Amino acid sequence: MDQLLMKLCETPGISGAAILHYDQCIAYQLKPPHDPILLVEVLNLILKVRDTLESIDGNQDVETFFLRFQDGYIILNIINELNLIILTSNDIKIPQISVAVNVIQLKIKNFLNSPHNNITFNNSPISAPPISSINQNKISNSTIDQNFNDSVPTLIPQTTLLPTRPSTLPPPPPQLKTLPPPLPRIINNSADNLLSLSISDQSLNPSFVPMSVIRKLIRLISIHAEEDGKVIIRRALAQIGSTPTTLPVEKLNQLIKSLSLILPQRQREEFINQAKNI
Amino acid sequence: MSTNLRTLLASAPRLDRAVEGAMDGSVLGLVGALDGESAAAVTILAEDYLAEIGELMGLGEPTAWSVSGARSCYYIVHGARSFAVVLGAPTKSPGRVLERLIERWV
Numbered sequence: 354m355d356q357l358l359m360k361l362c363e364t365p366g367i368s369g370a371a372i373l374h375y376d377q378c379i380a381y382q383l384k385p386p387h388d389p390i391l392l393v394e395v396l397n398l399i400l401k402v403r404d405t406l407e408s409i410d411g412n413q414d415v416e417t418f419f420l421r422f423q424d425g426y427i428i429l430n431i432i433n434e435l436n437l438i439i440l441t442s443n444d445i446k447i448p449q450i451s452v453a454v455n456v457i458q459l460k461i462k463n464f465l466n467s468p469h470n471n472i473t474f475n476n477s478p479i480s481a482p483p484i485s486s487i488n489q490n491k492i493s494n495s496t497i498d499q500n501f502n503d504s505v506p507t508l509i510p511q512t513t514l515l516p517t518r519p520s521t522l523p524p525p526p527p528q529l530k531t532l533p534p535p536l537p538r539i540i541n542n543s544a545d546n547l548l549s550l551s552i553s554d555q556s557l558n559p560s561f562v563p564m565s566v567i568r569k570l571i572r573l574i575s576i577h578a579e580e581d582g583k584v585i586i587r588r589a590l591a592q593i594g595s596t597p598t599t600l601p602v603e604k605l606n607q608l609i610k611s612l613s614l615i616l617p618q619r620q621r622e623e624f625i626n627q628a629k630n631i
Numbered sequence: 632m633s634t635n636l637r638t639l640l641a642s643a644p645r646l647d648r649a650v651e652g653a654m655d656g657s658v659l660g661l662v663g664a665l666d667g668e669s670a671a672a673v674t675i676l677a678e679d680y681l682a683e684i685g686e687l688m689g690l691g692e693p694t695a696w697s698v699s700g701a702r703s704c705y706y707i708v709h710g711a712r713s714f715a716v717v718l719g720a721p722t723k724s725p726g727r728v729l730e731r732l733i734e735r736w737v
Binding site: 386387391394395398399401402403405406414415416417418419420421422423424425426427428440447448450451455563564565568569571572575576581582583 | 685690692695696699712727
């Protein structure tokens with residue numbers, strides 16, 4: 354699998370790729386600071402998007418996600434029980450990337466359907482466990498050569514990603530070191546605490562309120578004030594000397610109170626209660 | 632607004648339904664047999680997860696995305712004040728369709 358990913362990453366514009374099976378990263382080619390542990394979390398969030406969309410078009414087997422951000426793309430291909438994640442820069446040629454993705458998709462499908470392949474997967478649930486419990490056992494050497502005949506080193510005890518090992522093969526490489534300790538949960542214990550940040554909420558600077566919270570406040574104030582929430586929020590943030598991306602956690606309460614003041618008296622309490630539940 | 636949506640539907644073959652939604656979840660326009668309110672509301676919910684992904688990976692805000700399944704493809708493109716949700720038949724190159732939609736919408 355490493356060989357497949359190395360070949361894929363030679364495509365111009367592709368900056369990294371990984372193959373995951375639920376919360377296990379089977380193989381990856383990533384450049385720092387990207388790391389498999391990030392992609393496990395990304396996969397979990399993308400699958401939540403999939404679950405959310407089921408209400409629109411019913412339950413269907415989702416195959417591909419194409420996510421375009423300001424600074425790059427994330428492409429997810431679901432191939433049977435495997436998840437192929439590809440990271441690209443923004444200046445890519447879409448037809449070229451599409452071809453590269455189709456090629457690796459076919460190769461992985463062929464491998465999974467190959468009679469030489471007696472790999473089995475644990476049917477573990479899709480929801481991602483807390484980061485601290487993820488075993489990040491990457492196969493450091495190429496484990497499945499082009500003939501797909503070599504055996505695979507043991508990943509973790511409960512994952513049966515093991516074909517039968519012929520006795521003539523060398524012993525597997527040692528297991529990699531375990532994950533570093535997880536990031537501490539940041540819980541504001543002050544009396545004005547309105548928000549406790551989960552690990553997935555921690556942005557690059559954990560002392561700032563995440564954008565997801567700001568967005569929810571924008572929607573909430575738009576509904577109550579019947580005006581463009583973004584304009585209202587920006588004005589309120591400017592008054593307290595912050596921006597949407599640099600609002601300190603300890604000022605969140607102040608922002609909510611400031612927003613409530615533009616509403617009629619009878620709506621303020623309801624707004625504050627709803628904002629506290631974000 | 633439905634004129635813009637029809638322009639989007641003409642971007643690629645087999646796109647047949649579209650809705651334009653505002654950031655507060657209200658429906659600004661609709662073409663085709665689609666529950667516009669649900670589509671808009673669900674899209675906004677999904678956007679929260681995508682925004683988290685963008686933060687996690689240092690890629691910034693989501694600007695457009697697509698989801699391809701066995702029966703349909705689902706595309707979302709962002710504008711300055713609204714977004715468009717477009718549904719169509721499955722395709723092997725959703726990225727290309729998404730790029731065309733982005734060009735027509737922005």
